[in-house]
Amino acid sequence: PDEPLLFEIGDTEHSGVDLPEVDLATDRLGGFGRKSKLDLAGLTEPEAMRHYVRLSRLNHSIDSGMYPLGSCTMKHNPRLNEKMARLPGFSDIHPLQPVSTVQGALELMNELSHWLLTLTNTAAVALSPKAGAHGELLGMMAIKAAQEAKGEAHRTIVLVPESAHGTNPATAAFLGYTVTPVPARADGTVDVEAVKAALSPDVAAIMLTNPNTCGLFEPQVIEIAKAVHDAGAFFYCDGANFNAIMGVVRPGDLGIDAMHINLHKTFSTPHGGGGPGAGPVVLSAALAPFAPVPFIKGVQDRFELIEHIEANALGRVTAFHGQMGMYVRALTYMLSHGADGLAQAAQDAVLNANYIKSRLEHAFSVPFPDYPTMHEALFDDSFLKDSGVSTLDFAKAMIDEGFHPMTMYFPLVVHGAMLVEPTESESKQTLDRFCDVMLELAKDARDGNSARFTSAPTKAPRRRLDETRAARQPILKWERPVDLPKAAE
């Protein structure tokens, strides 16, 4: 299946809109009017429909099959959420309309905040970050602001376990911190003693993911939090894995100071081929005064939107008020599940991961077998030793069986890591089929049928792509071939 580029179908004459031509005898452009040509191809509506329908069919998606993707929580996206987000009362309101005309929007944001605060048992929430990494940035900014306010600007070190997501060190570095890695124990969890050893008066914070990226709940998390606080530092928790514990464990009870929540992972706002996300950050009482603008304040029978505070240390991290479209979806999702449903979803997510681990552990290698896993099952590739099949090959062979590959080579602390996160959305039938396929593939790899793997995928819209070539000689946009005329003339 091959679909030409839109520039190969359309031209500058064709258009899929009917707009009147207006007379602009006297413009008000002050001589800044366009002289250069756009050379922008257009499609009529029937052509556009086919182009995008056909292109879409080259994608894997949740609606067509499972994504056993560790660390990414690809769950069912209810269409009710999409419908609600499109109510004109939410989609057709402007961020700078008079506040008196958007009271329902502010009430919604307040309600979403209440859910997030209650589920996490924290003191404040900043809704505005545009994605998880943006939330991380904001959370670490709040920590920095708090320490500067205390006159502790000398705290320039951030502790990050080796198993952390790449965004953690990137965020810390972005804010000028020096990153000090914290090693993990052999069982895959962080040792409170190692943390204590790394703590010093120069440490600003620890950034810890819990459940961690190996799929394990940090059993010493409360002790770690205490040690960090005792050292005058803050505990930033990466909330990427909140799906394992929502409604079951409140991060505030563990001693966290800041945690971002990926609405697009945990609360099912759609992934959309890579965004938009939304990354609200909950904050402890110690950090609450350092939250950015804007935020909502209930005043008697109405809501106010606080957009400026003269003395605010942090300011704002985005124009306007954040990802309203995602707030609507997330709240709709929460109300549908209720507190009982969210807890059940977390438990089902954990149940599914353990089920997969149990069904596969005899054939796949489990690097950290000491604890039950949370919502992700971690394997490593030692079962592929001497098979001539790499982890990547194995993953690509999964494509031919109708599955998206699992997460590979992450966390970095495990050699040839294979991280599987089924989420709560998958039925037992699907899990069983997934396990059957994985076992069959593992057997085939061990049996020496490496060609099936090294040539995979063969049933996808494309064979393996040459990524090296793409990076060495980047072609980042379409250029008109010399022999292709500009318009159909």
Place this chain on the structure above:
Amino acid sequence: PDEPLLFEIGDTEHSGVDLPEVDLATDRLGGFGRKSKLDLAGLTEPEAMRHYVRLSRLNHSIDSGMYPLGSCTMKHNPRLNEKMARLPGFSDIHPLQPVSTVQGALELMNELSHWLLTLTNTAAVALSPKAGAHGELLGMMAIKAAQEAKGEAHRTIVLVPESAHGTNPATAAFLGYTVTPVPARADGTVDVEAVKAALSPDVAAIMLTNPNTCGLFEPQVIEIAKAVHDAGAFFYCDGANFNAIMGVVRPGDLGIDAMHINLHKTFSTPHGGGGPGAGPVVLSAALAPFAPVPFIKGVQDRFELIEHIEANALGRVTAFHGQMGMYVRALTYMLSHGADGLAQAAQDAVLNANYIKSRLEHAFSVPFPDYPTMHEALFDDSFLKDSGVSTLDFAKAMIDEGFHPMTMYFPLVVHGAMLVEPTESESKQTLDRFCDVMLELAKDARDGNSARFTSAPTKAPRRRLDETRAARQPILKWERPVDLPKAAE
């Protein structure tokens, strides 16, 4: 690609809705409550989403490729129409609400009627028929009622050209008429002299399709209408091919008395895998008094809905007021095109058919070459003679090239007919690709590569299906296999 039946995925416990269990201690069912089991499988929402997304991918559709289907006018379905049909002011109103609360709906029906009457130059329109064949039935009922009112119940014969759609004789027979076929001339059109010869005092009507099913405009249509009227009979025009002439020719100017209009062909209400359609019928002044209820009447500044007339000869052919959802889509389509756009669409439809005819006529046999074709190009299968490839085989081979087959073996008057209707929605690029494929296939068939055709399709979700087996031993519903337990227990 294979998708299990929903009964093989779900069971009676699973459900994709959350409805509260209510207490019905004292019901009001008078002992008629259900005792038998339903045995109805349910799916949770994520399972249902995948089931229907995966199933859908087994279908060809306009949005994914061309339908060169003669007589069926498969054109682009604008999504604006779908959006408008879902405005609560149209979709969430009840047919029996007080008329004062649905004035916008009546105004819309009135506006749609105005468009239909203006485009056809006729005196009245009955909107309510549910589909083309239903409209045909209504039109013929009106003719019957009119003749009974004139005391001419003895007129029991209906003339139908041999090339007619199957619905025409079926409709006439349904109303108790005897069908007399009218032969066509060698050039594919109806001879006015043949009509005159068939006319008698017992003839109630002629049912004529124009443009006819051979894709030709009946050149003597005005003379035929006159002869029919002179004999005291009525002219029923099958409007299936109105797409060729909308905005360009007004059927009322040709002398028709009744014509149904397929909103799902001409005005782009979606085909939906086989319906729902909508078949409003326009009527001449002579038939207008015999229109059924309901209809709209403008009274000063408001609209009335006439649902009963004591003396009405015809009564009503459906509950309520017809296919409102389709009226909204059709009017949206009309307003988007405007009178100029509809005429352009008809001309483009004719242009496209002639373009295909011109590009293919050297390789395919054209049974009626005397006239330019209208919006359909008719070929016959004589080019396949002695090739070992049947018309059906040829059609199935088109599937492997990404096209829906053309209409085959219709009209019946042409041996091995192949009727191609591109519609105005197809771009020149697509038409060219279609012609290239058709020419390549024709060459391959003539070159003796019959296996490619007799084995086709090989790239579709299914190979050829055993229709004989399906009809001989009908399996019309799923039966629980004896070894499949009723619920997951």
Place this chain on the structure above:
Amino acid sequence: MRYLPHSAAERAEMLGVIGATDIDALFSAVPKSALRGFDLDLPAHSPEFLVERHMRALAAKNHAAGDGPFFVGAGAYRHHVPATVDHLIQRSEWLTAYTPYQPEISQGTLQMLFEFQTQVAKITGMDVANASLYDGSTATAEAVLMARRITKKNKVVLSGGLHPHYRDVVKAYLKDDPDLVCLSPSPEGQGDILSQVDNKTAAIVIQTPDFYGHLRDLKGAAEAAHAQGALLIVVITEVISLGLLEAPGALGADIVVAEGQSIGNALNFGGPYLGLMATRKEFIRQMPGRLCGETVDAEGNRGFVLTLSTREQHIRREKATSNICTNSGLCALAFSIHMALLGEAGFVRLARLNHAGAIKLADALTAVAGVEVLNDTFFNELTIRVSEPAAPLVERLARRGILAGVPASRLLPGDPGVENLLILAATELTTDLDIEALTTALAEELA
């Protein structure tokens, strides 16, 4: 124009290939007098946002059911349609697919229809169902014709409890037929239908819940009909009632027709709707409409096809069982998806919710002075007699923002016996506040 892919240059190029001087050359068979010799008094093409503005203005002139308390039923019911249903039916491959005559590239539609037929057969308790008809009213007329073909007898008796529009459609289809007996509609009963059955009777037609909401005895009717070699045709306008009421098939029905709108489909001011038809196995070949059947492909894989098409007009022409050549495909898809989401558990709970709502409504109405509830039995709809003509009362309530139901006189004009009758429905969407608003307003208006 946005829907037309050709540029002027492309049109000229194509005319060149055809060898035509201009587009009119392609219309040369059209008599000169008829070719574009007119000026259409219609607007020109319009940008999407202006079309949308126009349509929204029309829509805004209607009072949507969701705008306030709503009790209108009488053959069409307002239920919640899950967002998933409407999302899925808009998917390109469902919405813009053709009738599945080419089964190799239509397995989606075909398997769905097979599942749909199974669902309809299960809820009605019948052997087989077709792939849908236009709506409940035309399905009723088709059932009558079908019963005549099966029994080769002519007399048909319609219950007085049959929806008046359905009765009118049967009358139109059987124009002036002296063998059609329409019992007089009475709010209390369905007329003495059983005494009408004789050995010339092809079928009796009974609706349950009937037009007034009463539940009807199908078992006795089936026995009486069968004793004379007649068929029992059962009509259902509220298909959700089958979640709580015994299946007609279990009670002896021969043909069941129903309006399927309540599952998966919006009110839509009356259409498009969904005609359901189910029958006994032995009558399949007399059933109108499309049928989907299971078979295998050339490689032995299970697949589905439209089958038994020798009954249909495109093959049999004037000898067809019906002139129908369409089903209500997209509405059937919506029904099937919604029914799959419900499953047995959800379907039964939904029916119970509806019945519970109607009980609340009945009890609240009983307490209003000047209101008499006529029904001993009902599912989600009932009839009241009020102390004045119902039609103007409904109009006054509408001005207060309450859509209170259907005055029986709207469907039975000129019948003095029904002038004060009002038919009201409750569904899962009816709230306690809705009922309170209704009874308060009713009490005030009737005081």
Place this chain on the structure above:
Amino acid sequence: MRYLPHSAAERAEMLGVIGATDIDALFSAVPKSALRGFDLDLPAHSPEFLVERHMRALAAKNHAAGDGPFFVGAGAYRHHVPATVDHLIQRSEWLTAYTPYQPEISQGTLQMLFEFQTQVAKITGMDVANASLYDGSTATAEAVLMARRITKKNKVVLSGGLHPHYRDVVKAYLKDDPDLVCLSPSPEGQGDILSQVDNKTAAIVIQTPDFYGHLRDLKGAAEAAHAQGALLIVVITEVISLGLLEAPGALGADIVVAEGQSIGNALNFGGPYLGLMATRKEFIRQMPGRLCGETVDAEGNRGFVLTLSTREQHIRREKATSNICTNSGLCALAFSIHMALLGEAGFVRLARLNHAGAIKLADALTAVAGVEVLNDTFFNELTIRVSEPAAPLVERLARRGILAGVPASRLLPGDPGVENLLILAATELTTDLDIEALTTALAEELA
């Protein structure tokens, strides 16, 4: 529950396979004190129709832009989005796909991003564009950081005409940085930005049309910046202006960032929006965000992949160009589809319509007593000075159903110089009646 596929029996069976006695056994690593020892004060699960009722009630408390005359802009604009766009982005394979890290099964998203990058490069007149960032404001901050990396210099000068929220975001990202110079916002000009450029300057940041709607000279700014080895960063909050204004790339811009919301995306109360970023070819490796590139597959067929990811955090960790690990994929898709539907012809006509609407608005406002139009130049937005504070005036107009624009004081609180300023936008959706309603109401309020 409707989103959870397991029955109780299936859960028990799976626990059995795992060998766990109950679900809590799987949470054994959680400290006992933290495991469910609390009662959440939150509602339980709810049927879809009740959730919908709740959300609709909230939505109904807002005044939607479509409910009346609407002139609000200042960084977000109400335009018509074709129905096709919103339909297509809801298609399962677009909506529910993951980031295209596995290119073999993500060619749809990848080819779309390649087309998107091409469209952005073309309208900005730049060599390359990335696959989008969060929004215009964060893209501006990223552009500033990028310019510092490229020039290895630190001073950055922000024009006084830069949207105040954008300025605030840059300030937050560059916390307490003495090298950040924010010129004072003045309604008449952007401040004397060129005189601020020296040889320590990494970049100057100029918005056009600026916050007040004035069009700014990019060519002169580029020359001044380049003369000192500094870069010109151009910020655009109304991307439709590029249909009518000269491309920044043709005038010497080094980095162009824009808010892409106007094309394909609704107002959404401020998000999600779409950050566009384009630059010169030589700066690619300092550009943040995802990039899609063309390559071939193992059979030599053209295909697309995410590329140059060695800039990104998941590879480079603390050495990454940015911590960004998301783009605004679905908004980029909407942008790309809408832009494909427009094409050059439609994009230019749309821009002309907007400008024509603003001219009408300006002329009508000029005629109102007590109103002074400040702009000599503008695209679709302009600033007026009224004879009293603008904020309460806007509030009064809102009570009359007219959303009249943004008081400058909302974004620049405490600045007495802007207290009487009101910023108004017109788009293709603004009607003559809207303008008439506004000017009539303004005249009355100011009288």
